[in-house]
Amino acid sequence: MKMILRWFGEGDDSVALWQIRQIPGVSGIAGALQDIPVGEVWPQERIDALKSQVNQAGLEMEVIESVNIHDDIKLGVASRDQYIENYRQTIRNLGKAGVKVICYNFMPVFDWTRSDLAKPLADGSTVLSYEERLIPKDPLKMMEEIERNANGFSMPGWEPERLKELKLLFEKYAGVDAEKLTANLKYFLEAVIPVCEEADVKMAIHPDDPAWPIFGLPRIVNSRENLMTLVKLVDSPYNGLTLCTGSLGSNPENNVPEIIREFSAMGRIHFAHVRNIKIEGYRNFHEVSHLSSDGSLDMFAIMKALYDTGFQGYIRPDHGRMIWGEKARPGYGLYDRALGVTYLNGLWEALTKMSPR
Numbered sequence: 001m002k003m004i005l006r007w008f009g010e011g012d013d014s015v016a017l018w019q020i021r022q023i024p025g026v027s028g029i030a031g032a033l034q035d036i037p038v039g040e041v042w043p044q045e046r047i048d049a050l051k052s053q054v055n056q057a058g059l060e061m062e063v064i065e066s067v068n069i070h071d072d073i074k075l076g077v078a079s080r081d082q083y084i085e086n087y088r089q090t091i092r093n094l095g096k097a098g099v100k101v102i103c104y105n106f107m108p109v110f111d112w113t114r115s116d117l118a119k120p121l122a123d124g125s126t127v128l129s130y131e132e133r134l135i136p137k138d139p140l141k142m143m144e145e146i147e148r149n150a151n152g153f154s155m156p157g158w159e160p161e162r163l164k165e166l167k168l169l170f171e172k173y174a175g176v177d178a179e180k181l182t183a184n185l186k187y188f189l190e191a192v193i194p195v196c197e198e199a200d201v202k203m204a205i206h207p208d209d210p211a212w213p214i215f216g217l218p219r220i221v222n223s224r225e226n227l228m229t230l231v232k233l234v235d236s237p238y239n240g241l242t243l244c245t246g247s248l249g250s251n252p253e254n255n256v257p258e259i260i261r262e263f264s265a266m267g268r269i270h271f272a273h274v275r276n277i278k279i280e281g282y283r284n285f286h287e288v289s290h291l292s293s294d295g296s297l298d299m300f301a302i303m304k305a306l307y308d309t310g311f312q313g314y315i316r317p318d319h320g321r322m323i324w325g326e327k328a329r330p331g332y333g334l335y336d337r338a339l340g341v342t343y344l345n346g347l348w349e350a351l352t353k354m355s356p357r
């Protein structure tokens with residue numbers, strides 16, 4: 001297991017690499033080139049420059065989060081082939097730079113959705129939250145609210161240029177149901193997985209966040225059943241998962257430790273986002289500290305499921321609370337994620353010593 005932290009890059013992150021280097025037990029970052037438009041090839045020299053910047057800070061860059069998928073690929077229109085070709089080249093370029101895992105998602109239009117980016121908790125911290133009744137009916141309004149509350153940072157997946165043509169995008173998705181979306185994912189995977197096998201780069205799809213359809217758009221990565229469909233679309237270890245506990249766990253019908261045991265034993269979990277959430281009711285939850293006793297998920301059971309199945313991949317803490325007066329991208333401050341790392345590493349050490357492999 002390697003513990004890493006997500007890092008958005010110089011100028012687009014309030015957290016610096018040297019600060020990440022000082023969190024005990026962190027070996028590297030999940031990096032990205034946030035400024036490259038979705039669908040374009042990531043140039044080798046840009047990847048190499050990022051990697052050397054990270055390495056000079058004493059950290060590794062073996063995970064990329066994310067290389068986003070152009071909507072034409074999700075829609076399955078003719079222009080997808082060029083975008084897929086570009087994606088294949090990006091995989092080759094990342095492989096040359098020693099990247100081992102690419103995190104991506106296949107959610108139409110939106111990467112994730114919340115009704116509040118700064119819900120106050122009793123301890124005075126703020127967190128991201130989701131309450132179905134507070135989600136605007138109009139996605140454009142939702143987008144404006146996210147932008148307004150992002151403390152000046154770009155929010156991953158809510159890039160303004162991509163969402164400018166929101167209305168048009170929704171019209172295009174009108175004819176795409178879950179079955180078509182799955183077929184389009186299969187088409188994509190069949191084209192990229194052979195390149196992944198050559199380049200030794202594993203694809204790791206992120207589940208839908210939250211784990212149900214939003215704004216009438218289809219979603220296909222949110223339960224044990226559809227994760228199983230997904231890994232079988234192309235039966236290769238390079239076709240794997242980013243197991244996000246907070247996303248899957250938003251639906252209490254998902255038994256997260258059980259799902260981890262099943263897919264980790266199959267060798268299909270390459271990256272784990274480990275965080276806790278507190279479920280308050282039907283489609284109503286907010287984020288919390290990583291601690292089991294603060295939320296609805298059993299973090300010991302989650303880490304134990306990874307440990308018992310011989311998990312060899314990467315783990316990162318996920319969204320943290322905003323604490324100690326920090327100003328950062330919502331969910332991505334330094335302090336609470338560093339506390340999360342320390343807690344998860346503590347659980348891991350205990351597991352290691354209680355039952356040595």
Ligand SMILES: [Mn+2]
Nearest residue numbers: 244247273318
């Ligand atoms: Mn996640």
